[in-house]
Amino acid sequence: TQTAVADIFYMGLLWMVAAAVAAVLASWAINALVYLVWRPRAITRQLRAQGVGGPGYRFFAGNLAEIKQLRADSAGAALDIGNHDFVPRVQPHFRKWIPIHGRTFLYWFGARPSLCVADVNVVKQVLSDRSGLYPKSIGNPHIARLLGKGLVLTDGDDWKRHRKVVHPAFNMDKLKMMTVTMSDCAGSMMSEWKAKMDKGGSVEIDLSHHFEELTADVISHTAFGSSYEQGKKVFLAQRELQFLAFSTVFNVQIPAFR
Structure with a gap:
């Protein structure tokens, strides 16, 4: 009798554990579908309703595959002497997409939306805004850690405090x-x-x-x-950190994973 009760207890415990694992997996799957499917479609639909198009979202990778291919194709190109048009060399995807989708369009780093704004008047409005509608944002966590919470990434009171500290030096x-x-x-x-x-x-x-x-x-x-020679080791280490951080720019960033 005691053995039967123990077996029932362990079976019940196993079912509870299995149910908990299934619930966690189901929750993870739902969140993944929302993040990778529903959210990109909703954002794309809302912006298209406002007249903002783009190259279109691809599941999981967004537009990263096309960006990497365009960058690889342009990697061996050399500018002629006197030619300072470097955009096709460093940002070939913008050179391709702007004539197709206009000077304001939506594109995707994985499932993270990015808005390209090449309209000078809109850029002026964003950069001169003081209402807080356009907060600074670095989507790549590695670059955010490299830059830190300085003038580049801070807003509001934090930005004012940092600016007050560095202003006398300039x-x-x-x-x-x-x-x-x-x-x-x-x-x-x-x-x-x-x-x-x-x-x-x-x-x-x-x-x-x-x-x-x-x-x-x-x-x-x-x-x-x-x-510079005395601080060369520091600068070399900093350059290596920059290389490691910026080498992840065109990688898919998965939430909760490094």
Whole structure:
């Protein structure tokens, strides 16, 4: 009798556990369907009713597959000398979609909606707004952690407090005092280039790399009073963090997963 009661108890316990697991899985499935199917369709429908189109949502990945393909196709392209139209190189999807969908359209990073605004008047309205209707937002959590809660991402009272702290460092008198240091750093870079050219033959200079070093050198001298070489390890570590964070921009971000 006791064995039968124990068996019934354990069977009941197993059924309760199974029911709990089933309920959790059902809840997860419903939330996933809402997030991945119903919500994108609802947002797309609402914006289309207001005249805002877009390339259309694809389940789970959104428009990331097309964006990655366009970026891969343009990766080997080189700009001609004197050509500064870099948009097809760095943002080829915008160059393709704007003529098709207009200067304001909806596109998707996974199931996260993004609104492209290329209308200058609308951009002015958003950037000059002080009502709080357009809060700052970085959808990628890795980039948000990299930037922190500084002036770039804060709003309202937090933004005012941060701005009050950094404002004294950027008044006109202090900036004028920094120009000599900035000029010296740029002169040092130019001298390095000239030394390479004096050796004769053709010289190839990686401007992107040199300007990164120049920026770091200027910041080191003006803000910390040290040279770039002394803080090189810090800047290299920071650059690695930037690479890791921005390499996730075109990955699908799944809630609750890193």
